[in-house]
Amino acid sequence: MNATHPAHIQRRAIPAGFIEALRERFGDRLSTAAAVREHHGRDESPYAAMPPDAVVYATSTEEVAWVAAHCHRHHVPLIPYGVGSSLEGHLLAVQGGVSLDLSGMNHIVAVHAEDFTATVQAGVTRKQLNDHIRDTGLFFPIDPGADASLGGMAATRASGTNAVRYGTMRENVVSLKVVTADGRIIDTAGRARKSSAGYDLTRVFVGSEGTLGIITEVTVRLYPQPEAISAAICNFPDLRSAVQSVIEVIQMGVPVARVEFMDTAAVRATNAYSKLTLKESPLLLFEFHGSPSGVREQAETVQEIARANGGEDFAWAEHPEDRNRLWTARHNAYFAGLQLRPGCRSSTTDVCVPISRLAECVTETAAELDQASFPYTIVGHVGDGNFHVLMLLDPDNPAEFAESEALNRRLVERAIRMQGTCTGEHGVGLHKMPFMEMEFGRDALDLMAALKRAFDPHNILNPGKIIPSGPATEHAA
Amino acid sequence: MNATHPAHIQRRAIPAGFIEALRERFGDRLSTAAAVREHHGRDESPYAAMPPDAVVYATSTEEVAWVAAHCHRHHVPLIPYGVGSSLEGHLLAVQGGVSLDLSGMNHIVAVHAEDFTATVQAGVTRKQLNDHIRDTGLFFPIDPGADASLGGMAATRASGTNAVRYGTMRENVVSLKVVTADGRIIDTAGRARKSSAGYDLTRVFVGSEGTLGIITEVTVRLYPQPEAISAAICNFPDLRSAVQSVIEVIQMGVPVARVEFMDTAAVRATNAYSKLTLKESPLLLFEFHGSPSGVREQAETVQEIARANGGEDFAWAEHPEDRNRLWTARHNAYFAGLQLRPGCRSSTTDVCVPISRLAECVTETAAELDQASFPYTIVGHVGDGNFHVLMLLDPDNPAEFAESEALNRRLVERAIRMQGTCTGEHGVGLHKMPFMEMEFGRDALDLMAALKRAFDPHNILNPGKIIPSGPATEHAA
Structure with a gap:
């Protein structure tokens, strides 16, 4: 199914010295091995792999920010990677670049049982979280089929069998720590159950599939067992x-x-x-x-x-x-x-x-x-x-x-x-892109594209996904 | 409390012929009477009125789009107005311009009882909706103190006494019809209970207080009585x-x-x-x-x-x-x-x-x-x-x-x-603007400002609110 390669599927040239700088910073947590790249260039979809040029294993938000700033400076694509369980081609490196593996960011940052919230690093999986909080009498209900990472679940606005009662990630993400395209670190909200303060950045990032920012921490709602x-x-x-x-x-x-x-x-x-x-x-x-x-x-x-x-x-x-x-x-x-x-x-x-x-x-x-x-x-x-x-x-x-x-x-x-x-x-991902205009109409899609340009002016974040925009260089500064 | 006038509170000049064109289009649904302007330049906050230059009473989404396109072309501020029950200075015309009164857009567009949704024009109030659907066995739970309009409630991400069980407008808006700054009409979503399709435009507009687009229809979730x-x-x-x-x-x-x-x-x-x-x-x-x-x-x-x-x-x-x-x-x-x-x-x-x-x-x-x-x-x-x-x-x-x-x-x-x-x-509104940076930090506020510029490049939509950005002309094209 790679027979046709539309404009948004065009590998970008990696500038000289770019990979070397990553290697200097990350040592053996940078890999360009074919098997590793292949593994990070696919998901559970039927698409054949489109491998990134390199894979970086990040262990902290600061490292993610460093990589983002590096990619931003050099206009190199950057694709966050959790456990690889997405189903529609989300993770394919259609324009090449760096796959940023967050599975090592798997610490439970805090559990606030009285507030019914938990804050976890993006690589923590839903089962890991539920095992961790079992003794609190609380649980986290969102259950896609796979034991997905919370970062990935937020990024795809996942749900599962409990959504009819407990809602989806849309309703259950309280706050996110996000690295922006140019490597700044923000928190989208505090831990209050509700807020009317300004634009809902949390929900801008929930469902953005790595195209607007890189989620490094997720605060979710918990429920009494x-x-x-x-x-x-x-x-x-x-x-x-x-x-x-x-x-x-x-x-x-x-x-x-x-x-x-x-x-x-x-x-x-x-x-x-x-x-x-x-x-x-x-x-x-x-x-x-x-x-x-x-x-x-x-x-x-x-x-x-x-x-x-x-x-x-x-x-x-x-x-x-x-x-x-x-x-x-x-x-x-x-x-x-x-x-x-x-x-x-x-x-x-x-x-x-x-x-x-x-x-x-x-x-x-x-x-x-x-x-x-x-x-x-x-x-x-x-x-x-x-x-x-x-x-x-x-x-x-x-x-x-x-x-x-x-x-x-x-x-x-x-x-x-x-x-x-x-x-x-x-x-x-890739698979539903052809239907976005049918669902939303050209004008709404234009707004989504404007949002993408505003948050990622060099189009480095998981480029070629969600919005059927033009080639890689279209929005480059 | 109008003693100090910071940069975002500066009336803009209204271009010659601008009001006349409105009058030609709207006849006696355009008012420049002092009492009408005064009434539309205040809300339930303690701020003294800051009246707009004119008030237009719109009766359809197409009329709203016409006014937005007119204001966009001439860089004139445009402030949507529901029932005037906001509490933090949201409605004050701090840069002058047009107040767009939507209270005449008060039709129930559709009730889909089997789907637990209702679609209403922005001027419908919460009590009006509940009276209308009483016989369906359903109700709409969100209840701010005032009998606010649904458009206003969506725009301020309102809640009330039922939120602990039923959520706020954030959780209960299914879809919005929105007029963009340049006068295009979009629907943010269909009527499905959940969706992972693209950026969550619905929640971008919920809570945006008229600064990103003008909400003309709201589809909300209903619940069994x-x-x-x-x-x-x-x-x-x-x-x-x-x-x-x-x-x-x-x-x-x-x-x-x-x-x-x-x-x-x-x-x-x-x-x-x-x-x-x-x-x-x-x-x-x-x-x-x-x-x-x-x-x-x-x-x-x-x-x-x-x-x-x-x-x-x-x-x-x-x-x-x-x-x-x-x-x-x-x-x-x-x-x-x-x-x-x-x-x-x-x-x-x-x-x-x-x-x-x-x-x-x-x-x-x-x-x-x-x-x-x-x-x-x-x-x-x-x-x-x-x-x-x-x-x-x-x-x-x-x-x-x-x-x-x-x-x-x-x-x-x-x-x-x-x-x-x-x-x-x-x-x-105006009252909490000084605290936005304290709550979100400079970098997150920069993202909000980027979103505002992307959606409203001439800064005409309720300018001088939410984001403590510079003077009116800063983002003009």
Whole structure:
């Protein structure tokens, strides 16, 4: 899929002495080894690697600032790298330059349990944070499939299965420490729960995918671990009845913590991969958080609503081990799906629509995918109107890739037509760039480009991503 | 307080023919009458009016775009005006120009009950919206004291008593229709609950106080009306025990909908103004939303925690009329406070700190205020760490105003030292501008200024606000 190289995919020349200066500063924490560069030039997307010219392993915000200033001075691209779990080509060094590996910045800076906040370095992963705070009685709910770094999660505005109750990174980042394109260090906010003081720099950087600044510390909101948790599975005759149940559940004010949809193929794959015996029909997977009686009440209400919509076989998982098995299975749905076609290469996509349009959007999409020459699964964070399509492609058959891209395009067009978005939680990276103008219109995209130029006048920060702007030199000073 | 006129408060010359062109386009919806200009050159702050040169009453987004393009072409300031209820000098025409009155843009554009969203024109007020959607079983929770316009609430990132459970305008604006400085019309997002597509233009505009674009439509999230609601009052020996109770309540995961603090003076004022007989001690006012049994359980948990912290006289208000009387009294605390000193002029301020520092911050502040030569009250959205000080000044005694400004400065310095913010919900306007650098630092403020220049290169949108930038002509093209 590197057959065409548009203007924003053009390697820049690295000035003489640039790499040597990095080596002098970082010693063996600077690598130009092919394997290391290759590893840092890819993510979990199906794109072939586009390696950077060098990889620097940073251990402090000050080091990040030094690298940024160096790259700024010499107009060399700079791409922050966490654990490499992004899905849409975010990390590819399409214009070459330096990949800045932040995985060594993995210290918990502070936990303020009384304030329900934790401050961590960008390389700390979500599981590491939750392990660290377990004894405080608090937890951090945002859970993308991968054990992603908090810096990366902030940068892609990630979410996961808990967003219907707890929100996404948009709602849960309190403050960021950011290195600007020219190597200055700022804090976007204090630790107050709310503020009306000036422009919301925090949310300017959340979701900016490394193109406006480099996040080196993240302060996030924490939540009390629920006193009681229970999970339930319910089978439905079709997607429409499942979605209608979810709409009614939310309308009743039931504060459901998770509600996930899996199509029949995803259930089948999960059964095979995770040794489960779920009934192979469209299903909803619920989780309830609260007091013991509150959880019971929520579950009863949901069960009634589901039954009225044709749901059946409402099954409980009250024991932690049963619940964990279920959710581990759900988090592994991606890997399970891959096993449906051994040796395949996968292409994933995600869209998000207003929930009233979700059944229609998924049904139309599934009808198209049923005609495809490859297998697929659909899973969704259905309370948010967000769903994922996993397409399982023959790596040796370029026609299948082209077919999957055409299906992806029609899916995105459908979502945008329904007042939705081209990506609910994966981010834009390279893969969704062609749809930005369709979603936002030329004038809004111009504003985004103006913001990019204002924050990164030499276009060094993860250039060639998000905004389909011109070649590398267009905005150089 | 207009004695000193810094660089950002300099009227600009209006080019010949500029007003005439407006008159030709808008007829009698253009006014240059002194009384109309005076009315549009003030807000609820203690600042004396600084009237615009003209007032235009717009009725559509296209009209707003026409005015913006006209002002942009001629480098004339343009200040959007809703209902005039801002508190920090947001609306003063410090550089002259056009006040754009949006109160006539008061149509409900669409209610999507299944999606829990409503789209309204910027002039629709929060009460108007709630009246309109009453029969849907949904409500819009954000409730600043005034019946503000939704456009104004978005522009100031407003919140109110429900924020501890439902969030602020930051979390509850789904999308905005915005007119840019040069008169283009954009939509910042679709209606999906979440999106990872590109820069978060929605939150760039939320809280930008009319300085980056003119909001003409707002799409907000709605919530199901709770099945059951109850309210309770609890008296405490001091603020510290009240705040400690709130921390423990949140730590227990009780999803309290509202928790408000009133100091003894505020209670006394409220008793007098609203004909109530509340015990005159520091108190917390709670509200619980949920199912009948859920509400009962929440209340029991809170009562136990309060009692363990020295709270007493836990009193219930389960009947809607009792509850409404209480909350009306709370919303009228500002007017009640004014009656403590008949004929006074008030100066209000608000800060927000991490909740672990709230007791310390309020206690230190109250100790200073006890030495002041004027009366004051303190009320707070204590679950958020946000509180308000109302200072009651003799309008004929400039020394009192100077004293109140010095107290305000020390309060803000204290809040920022505690990792808080100079304003939790009022916004910056003119009054908090001097503290922006203290809170964010020079480098972050430079980024905000770069954002402003990128979005408004001629510095026409509510110029001289938020960012203490130079004189009017500094950024002119």
